[in-house]
Amino acid sequence: MKKEITIYDIAANVGLSPTTVSRALSNHPRVHETTRKRIMDAAKSLGYQSNIFASSLRKRKSKSIGVIVPRLNSPFQSSVLAGMEKIATQSGYNLIISQSMESLDKEISNTAIMYNSRVDGLLVSKAGTTDDIGHFQPFFKKEIPVLFFDRAPENNHCTGVVINNTQAIYDATEHLIKQGCKRIVHALGNLQINVYADRLKGYKYALMDHGFVFNSENVISIELDEEAGERIVKKILKMHPRPDGLLVSNDTSAASCLMALKKRGIRVPQDIAIVGFNNDLISRMVEPHLSTVNYPSYHMGEVAMKNLINHLDDEHEEILQKTNTITLRSELIIRDSSKRHPDPI
Structure with a gap:
């Protein structure tokens, strides 16, 4: 395996201090644009990869949000995820997406992986066999926000985005x-x-x-x-x-x-x-x-993600606790498969 390129290798290549290189790579305003470009070009040519995980540990924020859905091959869930992705990207967050395959055991495993990946927050649509949500306790204890959508647990301690x-x-x-x-x-x-x-x-x-x-x-x-x-x-x-x-x-x-x-x-x-x-x-x-x-699936994804990110960015810990349920409006669309009588004049 080839040696991993570090900021010290870049510093040696451009003849600058590691501190200057580090500042340039993190877009520090004290680094002149010409110098920053020179460093960035060197980093690219050397094959440097930034250590996002180490950076997140220092900042105590991963800028990642976990999403657990029952199945990824659902048109509904795909539309929800598209709405989430739009808002997350606009806000500078990345998504880590997994599916439970309608299995409680798989959901428990996915939840543990999300926790160990240090996601900043979690969005969940429950598996069909999930009754007890005890596997989310590590998130609750650490005050990492969890927001449920579509399939939300029926208790007063979790925020959900649903329809009637x-x-x-x-x-x-x-x-x-x-x-x-x-x-x-x-x-x-x-x-x-x-x-x-x-x-x-x-x-x-x-x-x-x-x-x-x-x-x-x-x-x-x-x-x-x-x-x-x-x-x-x-x-x-x-x-x-x-x-x-x-x-x-x-x-x-x-x-x-x-x-x-x-x-x-x-x-x-x-x-x-x-x-x-x-x-x-x-x-x-x-x-x-x-x-x-x-069923406003895309809008549901947007609303769920906006609420979670607002909570994360504003650091108002009471937001998700006070708003237990957000109910979106659904609408019956009448087309030819059910119209037996003409519409009234």
């Missing part, structure tokens, strides 16, 4: 009822995950408020992936009477359902009206276009 999932699905269910649907199926993810449990509440409330009796047979709890459509549609086709409305808790799976229904000659929305969730790009790429709940 109950109201979002209530509105979607009510829309299908107003379109004349009599038997509405709700396909959603693991009910141990609080966002899906909250959506199920909204579905139940809307049915009850409109005189329908809740039937647990109309709830399909399933892994919501690209292949979910076939599995959901096979279950639907075994139901009697056949459902005429379908709520699916993400757009990828909703689009998969739409294609599986069309393949079997079942018309959308005439035979079954469909509403998805998230307003992902795929909702505008299938025919008919999917009605969906607009």
